[in-house]
Amino acid sequence: MMSKDARLDLPAEWTGNWWLPENPEHPVPGVLRYEPEEGLRLLLIGGFEDRTFHPIDGGMDEADETFTWPLLLGSADNKEITLLDCLSVSSESYGLGVGGLHKQTVSALTALVGVHLKNVDQEAFTKCEVSVENLNLWSDSSVFTKTLGIKDEKLNGEGSIHVKPTNEPSVAVSGTMISLAHVHTLPHFDHMRGQTRGRMRDTVHVRFEPTKACSLAGAREYARAIQDLVSLATHTACAILWIQLRMPPKDRDYYPEGYPIRDREVKVYFQGTVRGDAEAKALNRNDVLFTCHDLPFEEIMPRWWDIRQRFQPASNMILGLRYAPARYVEGNLLTATGAAEVLHRALRIDESPIPKEDFGPLREVLLDQTPDKYRSWVKGKLRNEPTLRERLIALAALPDEETMSTLVPDIDQWAKVTTQARNDLAHNGQTPKQSIDQLLASVKVTSAVVIFNLLQVLGVPGERQREVIHRNSELHQTAMQARIHLTVSEK
Incomplete structure (x- = not known):
């Protein structure tokens, strides 16, 4: 059923x-x-x-398709x-x-x-509602409140759970109204032979209402945007739990005047990249990087939409390590350093090691001294761009300074080891100069630096970044690995 x-x-x-x-x-x-x-x-x-059959001499031949x-x-x-x-x-x-x-x-x-589409691209849906794992925790809101009775500074056995609808924060982003909504049940008692149990349920979802009806592809993009945001915020791979679309009812004109008409509901089924479990225990709050308490929903959504457009390749690569991590550290290293490079480019930091006004004349002088048969090759190599090492150092300078000093105690050594490992792996297929512990530390630290840069552009306060580096168990461990394996003092 x-x-x-x-x-x-x-x-x-x-x-x-x-x-x-x-x-x-x-x-x-x-x-x-x-x-x-x-x-x-x-x-x-x-x-x-x-099957498709083609006539041949004496019979039929089945096409291999x-x-x-x-x-x-x-x-x-x-x-x-x-x-x-x-x-x-x-x-x-x-x-x-x-x-x-x-x-x-x-x-x-x-x-x-709930619908018969005419074609895959049909723009039929006026609303899209999405729920993902850990959305309740990230939203930092609930319809429930509780009280505990105290007498003489001791619990007296009294208590209550209250349910009250909450406000739905909403914000318009690129022609779409985005709301944080709750659906809750009223109190209910299960009378069993050995006990009586009271229960209520509160489910949080995000509702999208575009000004123009969208296609399934548009609805799926809404869902992925929320999935990526909550996965980044909670520092874990969060699955989509359900998607429900809405569209105008059929034969609206045939209903009597004033008759309440509900939009048609369309439920979407697909096999997600990440398998979810709505009944699993929620994350430890200390492991969450930020919630709507740190950045209100009305502020975070417009920023996230802008960041997804500007930094989507870097975001996809770094979240890919969460959704479908490679089994080998070498693949993760290439992904993490690739994310760092594309993020550095997207941030539009001054990427010219040589001032542009000086590089042009210098380039012409070098090409004039190059034999004609080599000029095309040399011309392709003369690029006024920073190295990976310089990009890593620049990225480490952007988030909160105290947070970065905790995460990467020796920035120069981390950048040196990571760059050398990436270059050796890309050009020679192996990393003979780095131990497996160094490679693992490089992957984790580089990924964390990219994540903190995304938090920085999202507007997560420096105070919150400092809390995260100490409270999040994985990031705290990453900082310890950096101190052990990515400092000059290592023997």
Whole structure:
């Protein structure tokens, strides 16, 4: 049975009929199943033709190709369903020309439950609601408050839990209204044979309301933006828990005047890069880099949208180490240093080691002294850009000074070791001059420097940065590794 919130960490199933958009007169019965570990599978009794035959002398030859369908439509459990990016995984038949397909399994990348789309790019959705892991913690807001009874400076056994709707902070960003919203249940008692349990639930999500209806791709981009923000803020890979879209109801004109009409709900299913678990225990608050208490929601969202545009390659690379970390330290080193380089360029720090007015004439003199047959090669090498080592040193100078001195006690040595390791790995495929402990420390420190630069441009106060470097268990350990393995005093 489909979960009420369409959670991506829970299985779901729909039974009904399915058809190709161009052939609705020939539906095929089947079951659509969603599993968090496997994604979407459509199990059909019968199927859609997924083979092409070419006549040859004495018979038919089956073409060696894989069939895909951009869209499949279905009507299951009283729901309209659209499947996107479908692929025939397996098909069985009784034999060529004998009754067609017996059964077929089709995989799909995305299922939209509640709508039949005309095409993948259809701009049909007026709202997008997204929930990601640890959003409750990051939002620093709740509909719940509690009290404990005290008498004579001792707990007297009395207490209460109150629920009260909270304000929804909202801000307009690039033509889209973004709100932080809560959905909560009222108090309920479960009377069991051995105990009575009272429960309520508060779920936080972010709601996007664009001025113009958006496509599924636009909605997915909203979801990724929130996922990346919360993952950066909590210093961990946060999964998308659910996405729900809304669109205008059908046949609005046929309802009586004043009749309350609700928008249609469309639930989105897909297999995420990160598997979520809504029931898992929340993070330790000390490990979170910042919350809406440090930067109010109305301030952080416009800044994050700007930063995603300016620094998205660096953000993607550094968060990629969280979402899908490489198994080898060498891959992580290349990713971390690559993120540092592209971030340094995006910050538009003066990148010219030689003043531009001096470099031009110097370049011409060098080229004049170069034989013609080598001039093209030399011309390509003459670039007035800083080295990776210089970029790393410049990045370490931008966040809070006390924080950086704690994280990287010896900036020159860290930059030297990291640059040498990256160059040796990129050019020779190995790092003979660095120990594995140095490589691990270089990856962690370089990643942390990039993260603190992102926090700096987001506006996270220096005081909060100093708290983070001491309270976050992973960053505290990174600073210890830097002191041991990335200082000149190391033997």
